[in-house]
Each structure stands twice: as C-alpha cells, then as structure tokens.
Amino acid sequence: MTGDPLFHDGVDLVDIGIMGLKVVVAFGFLLVATMFMVWFERKLISDMQNRIGPNVAGPWGLLQTFADGVKFFFKEDLRPENADPLVFRLAPYISAVTAFLSFAIVPVGGVFKDVPGTTGTVNIFGRETFLQVADPPIGILLLLAMSSIAVYGIMLAGWSSGSKYPLIGSVRASAQAISYEAALGMSVVAVVILAGTLSTHDIVAHQAGGINTWFLVTSGVIPFIVFLIAATAELNRPPFDLVEAEQELVGGFHTEYSSIRFALFFLAEFMNVITMSAIMVTLFFGGPAGPIFFGLTWFWPTIWFMSKVMVFLFIFVWFRATLPRLRYDQLMDLGWKVLIPLSLFWLMFISLKELRASNDWNWIATYAAAAGGLLLGGTLLITALRAGDRAYQKDSEDA
Amino acid sequence: MEQYLPVLTLGVLAILFVLLSIVTSRLLAPERRTLPKFAPYECGITDQTAIPERFPVKFYLVAMLFIMFDIEIIFLYPWAVANNELGLFGLIAMAIFVGIFFLSFAYELAMGGLNWGPGKRVSNPLVSPERTTTSTIRKVGLEGRTPSVASSSETEAA
Numbered sequence: 398m399t400g401d402p403l404f405h406d407g408v409d410l411v412d413i414g415i416m417g418l419k420v421v422v423a424f425g426f427l428l429v430a431t432m433f434m435v436w437f438e439r440k441l442i443s444d445m446q447n448r449i450g451p452n453v454a455g456p457w458g459l460l461q462t463f464a465d466g467v468k469f470f471f472k473e474d475l476r477p478e479n480a481d482p483l484v485f486r487l488a489p490y491i492s493a494v495t496a497f498l499s500f501a502i503v504p505v506g507g508v509f510k511d512v513p514g515t516t517g518t519v520n521i522f523g524r525e526t527f528l529q530v531a532d533p534p535i536g537i538l539l540l541l542a543m544s545s546i547a548v549y550g551i552m553l554a555g556w557s558s559g560s561k562y563p564l565i566g567s568v569r570a571s572a573q574a575i576s577y578e579a580a581l582g583m584s585v586v587a588v589v590i591l592a593g594t595l596s597t598h599d600i601v602a603h604q605a606g607g608i609n610t611w612f613l614v615t616s617g618v619i620p621f622i623v624f625l626i627a628a629t630a631e632l633n634r635p636p637f638d639l640v641e642a643e644q645e646l647v648g649g650f651h652t653e654y655s656s657i658r659f660a661l662f663f664l665a666e667f668m669n670v671i672t673m674s675a676i677m678v679t680l681f682f683g684g685p686a687g688p689i690f691f692g693l694t695w696f697w698p699t700i701w702f703m704s705k706v707m708v709f710l711f712i713f714v715w716f717r718a719t720l721p722r723l724r725y726d727q728l729m730d731l732g733w734k735v736l737i738p739l740s741l742f743w744l745m746f747i748s749l750k751e752l753r754a755s756n757d758w759n760w761i762a763t764y765a766a767a768a769g770g771l772l773l774g775g776t777l778l779i780t781a782l783r784a785g786d787r788a789y790q791k792d793s794e795d796a
Numbered sequence: 797m798e799q800y801l802p803v804l805t806l807g808v809l810a811i812l813f814v815l816l817s818i819v820t821s822r823l824l825a826p827e828r829r830t831l832p833k834f835a836p837y838e839c840g841i842t843d844q845t846a847i848p849e850r851f852p853v854k855f856y857l858v859a860m861l862f863i864m865f866d867i868e869i870i871f872l873y874p875w876a877v878a879n880n881e882l883g884l885f886g887l888i889a890m891a892i893f894v895g896i897f898f899l900s901f902a903y904e905l906a907m908g909g910l911n912w913g914p915g916k917r918v919s920n921p922l923v924s925p926e927r928t929t930t931s932t933i934r935k936v937g938l939e940g941r942t943p944s945v946a947s948s949s950e951t952e953a954a
Contacts, residue, residue, distance in 0.1 A: 400799040408798050420805045424813075470821045478834040490814050497810035501803050531802035538873065539803070545866075560836035568851060572858045579865035586869070589876040652837050657821035661814060726913030729858075733910045737865070738898075744872070745894060748879050748887055755880055770891070774898060781902035789908030 399534055399596060402518060403526040415521050423530045427500055431667045435462040438667075438714045445718040466660060474656035479559025488557060489654070489661040492550030496665035496672065499543040501530040502597045503675040506699035509605035509686040519695045527598055528685070528699070536597040537589065540676060541582055544631060547669070548574045551640070554662070555650035566649030569725070570640040574631055576729060580736035581627040587620040587740070587747045588612045588680050601684035613681040616747055621681045623740045625712075628673045630732065633666070634713055636720035637728060674709035678702065738778050742771060857909055861901075868897055 403412050436451065436459055443450025451458030476485055506528035507519050518525045533539060548571050555567020591612055592600045604611050613621050630637040641649035651662045678684055687701035723731070746767050753763040875882065875890050882889075904910060 401802075404798040404801070408801070416802050416805065420802055420809060424806065424809050470817075470824050471826075472821075473825050473827060473833075474818075474821055475833050477836050479836055489818075490811065493814045494807060494810040497813075498803060498807055501806050530806055531799060533799045533803065541869075558836075562837060568855055572855050575862035576858060579862060579869065582866075582869040583872070586872045586876045589873060590879045593877060593880060595873065595877060647837060647839075656825055657817050661817065724913070726911070729910060729912045733861075734905070737901075741894060741898065744876070745887075745891060748876070748890070751879060752883060752887055756883065777898070777902050778905070781906040784906035785908040785911055787908075788906065789911035792908060 399532075399594075399599070401527045401529075401532045401598075403524055411522060411524060415524055415526060418521070419526070419528075419530055423500060423505075424497065427497060427668055427671070428664075430671050431664055432462040432466070433459070434667050434671055434710060435465075435663075437710065438717070441711070441714045442718050445715075469657050469660040472656040474658065475653075477559055477653050480653065481557040481559065484553050484557035488550050488554035489658045489665075490550075491553065492547060492665040493661045495543045495547040495550065496668040499540050499547075499669065499672045500675065502532070502536045502539050503672065503679055504529040504532075504598050504601050504684050505675075505702050506685045506695060507598075508689065508694050508698060509602055509684075528695075529598065532596055532598045535595050536600070537585055537595045537680075541578075541585075544574075544581075544669075545578060547665075548578075550662075550665070551650050554654065558650075558653035560653050562647045562652045563650050566640050566646045566652070569646075570633060570650055573633070573637065573639065573728060573732075576732040577627040577630040577637075577736070580623055580732060580740050581631055583737065583740040583744055584620040584623040584627065585680065586744045587616045590744065590747050590751055591615055597679050597684075601679060601686055604683035605686040608683075611681060611683045616681075617743065619739065619743045620747075621677075623736050623743075624677060624680070626731070627736060628677065629713070629716060630728070632669050632673055632713075634670065635717040636722050638722060639725055639728060670710065670713055671706070674706045674713065675702075677709055678705040734778075734782060738774070742774055745770065854909075854912070857904075861904060861910075864897075864900075868894075 403415060439461070440450045440458065451461035454460040454464045476482065504527060519528050520526075551570045551574070552567050555563040555565075555570070558564065588600065589595060592603045594600065594603075600612075608614065633640045640646075646652070651659055654662060682705050684705075685698035685702040687698060689697045749763060749767055752758070753760060871893065872890075875886055879886060
C-alpha cells in the first residue's frame with residue numbers, strides 16, 4: 398500500500414476531519430512562514446549591508462510584513478485601460494494557487510526509522526497518518542507540474558497588462574523558467590533512480606538511515622548543485638532575477654499590478670522560496686529524518702525539517718546579498734550549455750552505477766563505459782559549441 | 797484516488813483565499829480614478845511608442861526546445877522509477893534515446909540557435925596589451941565605436 402495510511406481503510410468523517418485539519422494547518426503555516434520569510438530576508442540583507450532594516454513594527458520589526466500586507470488592502474486597485482480584463486484578473490490566481498499547491502507534497506514531520514510499521518507516521522485522534530498534506534504516488538511530478546503552470550501566471554500577467562515593461566519582463570521570465578525547468582527536472586531524475594519512487598514520503602524514508610544515506614551523498618553532489626542553481630533561476634531569485642531587473646524593467650511582469658493583486662504575486666514568490674527550500678531538503682537532505690533524543694518523538698523530526706529549511710532560506714538570502722546579476726546571455730548559456738548536458742550525463746551515470754551495484758557487474762567495464770559516454774558526449778558538445786559560436790558570429794557579421 | 801483529496805482541498809482553500817483578499821480589498825480600498833492612473837506605465841511621461849507586438853524568434857525557439865526537453869523528461873521519469881527492474885535492457889534503450897536526443901540538441905547548438913550574446917567577442921582596440929592610463933581612458937560618443945575611428949584615436953593616444 399502506498400500513500401497516506403489515513404485513506405487506506407475507506408474514507409469516513411474522521412479522516413475528512415483530520416485531512417481538513419492538516420490542510421488548514423499547512424495553509425496557515427505557509428502564510429505565517431511567508432510573512433516571516435520576508436522579514437527574515439529584509440533583516441538579514443540589512444545586516445549584511447550594515448544597515449538596521451525594519452525595526453519599528455513589533456519587536457525587531459517582526460510585524461513589518463503584516464503591516465505592509467494590511468496596507469495593501471487599503472490601496473486602490475488599478476487596471477490599466479489597455480489591459481485584457483479577464484486574463485489580468487486571472488493571473489494572480491494562477492500564481493498564488495500553484496504556490497500553495499506545490500507545498501502539499503512536502504513531508505514536514507513523522508517518525509522515520511527503520512522499524513517496520515513506524516515509518517514516517519504520526520497518530521492524530523487515533524488515526525495513523527503522514528505529516529504532509531498529501532502523498533500522491535506521483536509526488537514529485539505534482540511539483541514539476543505546478544512550477545510549469547506557475548510560468549503561465551507570470552506570462553499571462555505580463556501579456557495582459559498591455560504595457561511594454563511587463564511584456565518584456567514576462568517573455569524573459571518564461572524563457573528563463575522553461576530553460577531551467579529542464580535542468581531541474583533532470584536533476585530530480587537522479588534522485589528518482591536511487592529511490593525508485595516518485596512519492597516524497599518514500600524518498601524521505603530512503604534517506605532515514607543517517608547522513609551517508611542522504612541522496613546528497615549517494616547521488617554524488619552534482620544533482621544537488623544543478624537543482625540549487627536551477628531552483629534559484631526558477632524562483633527568479635538573485636543572481637537570476639532578470640525578470641525584475643529594476644534598472645531596466647521597472648518591476649518586470651507585475652509593473653501594472655497594484656494593491657492586493659501585487660501582494661498576491663509577492664506572496665507567491667516568497668512562498669515558492671520556502672517550498673523550493675523544503676523540496677531541496679526532502680530530495681537531498683533527508684527531509685524530517687533525523688535522530689530522536691528525548692521527550693515527544695513526533696516533535697524532533699519537525700525540528701530537524703525546520704532547521705534544514707532555515708539553512709536554505711539563509712542561503713537564498715545570502716545569494717541575493719552576495720552575487721551580482723547575470724547578463725541574459727550568461728543566464729541562457731549556463732542553463733542550456735552547462736546544466737542540461739551535465740545533468741543528462743549524470744542521470745545516465747547514476748543509472749549505470751545503480752545497475753552495477755545490484756547486478757554485480759565488473760566495475761572496470763562499467764566505469765569504462767561511463768567514461769566512454771562522457772568522452773563521446775563531451776567531444777560532441779564542445780564541437781557543437783564551437784561550430785555554434787562560428788555560425789552565430791557569421792550571422793551577426795552578415796546582419 | 798483519495799490521495800488527491802487533500803490537494804484538491806488545499807487548492808479550493810487557496811482559491812478562496814485569493815478571492816476573499818481581492819473582495820476585501822475592493823471593499824476597503826478607495827476609488828479615486830483619474831485618467832493618468834489608467835495609462836500604461838512609462839516612468840511618469842506620456843507614452844510615446846506602441847507596445848511591441850513582435851519578439852525575437854529566439855524566444856520561440858527556446859520554447860520549442862523546451863517542449864522537446866519536457867517530453868524527454870516525461871519519458872525519463874517512468875524509466876527512472878523502474879530502473880532496477882528494467883536492468884541493462886532499459887539502460888541501453890534509454891542510452892539510445894538520450895543519444896539521439898542529444899544529437900539533435902547538439903545540432904541546435906551547432907547552428908548557433910542558443911547563442912544570445914554579442915556575436916563577436918570584440919577586443920577593444922583602444923585597450924592595448926600594454927595598458928597605460930591614457931590607453932584605458934575612453935572617450936564617450938561616436939569616437940571609438942567604429943574600427944576606423946578607433947585605430948586613429950589609438951594612434952593619437954600613442
């Protein structure tokens with residue numbers, strides 16, 4: 398039986414109640430976490446830039462985001478006359494709803510141990526269940542689907558605004574997002590090969606045996622690095638924030654949005670940062686799995702999960718404070734010419750490595766085959782890149 | 797199928813949240829409409845040019861290439877899940893598929909389809925290998941933009 402054990406023996410009212418509770422808690426948690434994430438980013442960036450940052454609303458400025466959010470409700474909601482009325486209204490829905498839905502597959506707790514019957518469940522009102530909103534058998538695909546649909550939110554917002562800056566911003570954003578989506582998807586394939594499943598709960602269960610069973614280690618560090626870079630680009634975070642390059646595009650795709658509609662885009666953006674950090678922890682860092690010391694057993698995994706996510710939230714802010722923005726051609730080159738070939742090779746290599754381990758093949762022959770593949774692919778790639786540069790140069794000289 | 801029930805519930809909750817936020821804002825926000833507020837944003841000046849309707853064909857190329865890659869990823873996932881059961885047969889089949897795919901990708905690269913930057917890495921004639929303060933300070937304007945002017949100004953600097 399796969400999936401959440403809550404639904405295994407039919408669905409009754411208690412099951413629905415527990416599910417509703419989990420959904421509402423996750424929903425509330427996401428909203429509050431997003432609020433603090435915005436504060437955290439502003440405060441941390443201030444520290445890194447030797448400023449004070451928000452410090453008026455609430456202790457240490459903690460309520461600054463809340464105050465900003467309330468203010469958005471009282472702002473005039475404008476729709477430019479050139480805007481497409483229906484699509485202009487639809488776009489914030491797409492962005493916000495996909496941001497919420499991506500989080501549904503993240504396991505945030507549950508006792509993961511190699512003891513039969515106790516893998517990753519907690520007991521709520523006498524029912525065994527996973528501490529994650531949903532555990533559909535296609536888990537990871539849901540995330541990829543949501544991040545693909547989120548591109549529509551950006552694209553439609555920019556297109557429907559009837560203004561040039563949003564349009565340029567959104568076309569850039571879509572090209573960037575789909576470029577890195579391919580690398581993102583392929584780096585996850587390496588994890589799926591190792592885990593043999595798409596369910597996020599089972600992926601975490603495979604990593605419950607300690608740090609050396611984390612997929613970060615067992616997949617080699619490369620898929621993680623590719624995933625981190627691709628996720629940063631996918632989130633339009635610095636140094637890949639060309640979408641919102643203030644100096645040339647004003648606000649990017651949401652230039653024409655004001656009031657609460659703008660707030661929704663903003664919310665979705667920061668919510669996606671949290672979700673991506675959580676996904677990275679799930680895929681490569683064992684999610685909520687970790688040692689349990691004393692007291693409440695269900696408490697520790699959630700603490701582990703939160704601390705791991707915090708590290709990535711810090712890293713995303715750190716990126717923003719440290720790295721200058723890439724040029725557009727550098728961005729596209731990195732995505733298509735480095736990350737995609739690299740992750741493509743690496744997933745074939747991981748597959749070969751796994752098959753060697755399970756079938757006991759001769760390791761010299763196996764790695765010779767891998768090296769041959771790398772040599773062949775690498776030569777082809779480098780030849781193609783050189784030819785491409787020549788062809789492009791010739792074209793631009795003719796023009 | 798009931799495993800998707802929470803996803804659906806969360807989706808409905810999210811839609812309600814967005815809807816309620818927008819409705820609340822509509823009730824609370826002022827409506828003082830003036831004509832300039834409805835003009836497309838143009839840094840505070842009157843809009844002079846029409847919205848661009850055409851785009852570099854490159855963006856479409858990227859989108860088409862992405863569809864290719866997305867289909868490849870769709871094929872990769874089922875194979876990845878069943879990697880150990882399929883064994884060598886699956887690996888060889890996938891290697892052939894990825895190989896053919898990579899060949900077409902390399903072809904696109906070789907035609908310069910994914911190059912974006914300036915076509916030529918211009919080595920600026922104004923900055924000579926033996927850099928001095930006079931050679932690195934560049935004039936702003938038309939000078940130095942074309943090779944002929946550049947070479948003449950270089951001789952001036954020398």
